[in-house]
Amino acid sequence: MHQLTPYLIFEPSAKVLVDQRDDSQVPLTFSEAQVLAALLESPETIIAKEDLLSIGWPDRVVSMTSLTQCVSTLRKKLEPFPELQLKTVARRGYQLHISRQSHVHMLAINDGEAIKDALIGVSLRVKLAGIVLLGFILGAFWYLSDRHAMVKDVSRWQSGGDIPLNVGGSLVEAELFYLKDVDRLHPSMWQRHLAPEGNQLSDYGPLSGFAATDGNNYSFAVCPGESPTDCSGKRIINITSIGEEPAGLSMAEFLPLSRQMEERIRYNKVILPEAQAGGEIEEHNFQADVYFPVAGELLVRADLSLSLVYEGADTGQFHVSACITDENCITTPIKYRLRGAFTQYQSRIGSMDVDVFQVKVLQKTLEKPDNVSGSALHFYREIRKHDIRDDTLYFYRVWQGKDTAVWIVPQIGHILAWTRYTRALL
Structure with missing residues (x-):
């Protein structure tokens, strides 16, 4: 099982993607699952088309068109998950890029581990800015509150x-x-x-x-x-x-x-x-x-x-x-x-x-x-x-x-x- 994002799981044996936000599943063919698994073993690494062809269709002789069609279908199935980008590198092969910047926007609200992972993953500058903004909002609420007006008069x-x-x-x-x-x-x-x-x-x-x-x-x-x-x-x-x-x-x-x-x-x-x-x-x-x-x-x-x-x-x-x-x-x-x-x-x-x-x-x-x-x-x-x-x-x-x-x-x-x-x- 691969945890692709805080809310998306890939289960190779079951050949399925599981979206934990709504528990929906995206089924994959044998070849799609094999190709995705190979790309996940080395994210950001370019894998040659010939290598993916032998991985997706072991013990079979197929044309490069089969790989092209498989990648095209796999891209469509990954479209709902913008963190995953299956890229084509001309004359070299394919590369899987996993973005970590949009986790906070895509979290499953009931996934505590995902929330923790996303918060830890953001930069210190973003964290400090969030703390300052939260402090400003809380301060504004306090300043405009009836209790603050009371404290001011008592003082x-x-x-x-x-x-x-x-x-x-x-x-x-x-x-x-x-x-x-x-x-x-x-x-x-x-x-x-x-x-x-x-x-x-x-x-x-x-x-x-x-x-x-x-x-x-x-x-x-x-x-x-x-x-x-x-x-x-x-x-x-x-x-x-x-x-x-x-x-x-x-x-x-x-x-x-x-x-x-x-x-x-x-x-x-x-x-x-x-x-x-x-x-x-x-x-x-x-x-x-x-x-x-x-x-x-x-x-x-x-x-x-x-x-x-x-x-x-x-x-x-x-x-x-x-x-x-x-x-x-x-x-x-x-x-x-x-x-x-x-x-x-x-x-x-x-x-x-x-x-x-x-x-x-x-x-x-x-x-x-x-x-x-x-x-x-x-x-x-x-x-x-x-x-x-x-x-x-x-x-x-x-x-x-x-x-x-x-x-x-x-x-x-x-x-x-x-x-x-x-x-x-x-």
């Missing part, structure tokens, strides 16, 4: 350890998150809007907290408890600074005012039914009240709600609703809603494990209010800009407990929100 953030904050007379070692190009990270950037003489909270005890900044907004969130795991979801305080001039916010006055604002109206009130046996949809809801003190302006509150409905292990629907008003209801609610498809990734910011939600926006709704106070106008303009330009958003869940979670939300830049967490099967 903008850094976790800076604890930053000391004095909130209501309690010293809080807040876990800090910030964009890497931000250089103003002194605690005063977060406390500049708190009036020192009114920075008192009663019946709060020790606090745990988080802080974040994108260079424009400086957010902090605190909850009663020695650690975040002690937070029950009650009496959470979320405050974000958006201006340079100190607002002089009295924490002693802030608490009753915030309770009044939250009890007076809540546009994003979520009432989830108790889990029912056999429920098919599980909704995860995160709700927070975020306050924005501005010097000389009314206190602004954002009623924020995030809802996740999983459709797979790490994919689903993401719903965001934000309603903004001020302490005297001068600003009729600025309502912003967003719906998108999310993919959830696990990543790290500094030494902190975080969940990253890449949300591809499918629908946005921004309701323009009839009246906007000076303190709320900034928020309307910022939301309007995001409403126009953002197609993909990244929400970071930097901490998750049983009843609460802490998010960095891409609203009005980036703000930090310690949220209450509820879920139900619907």
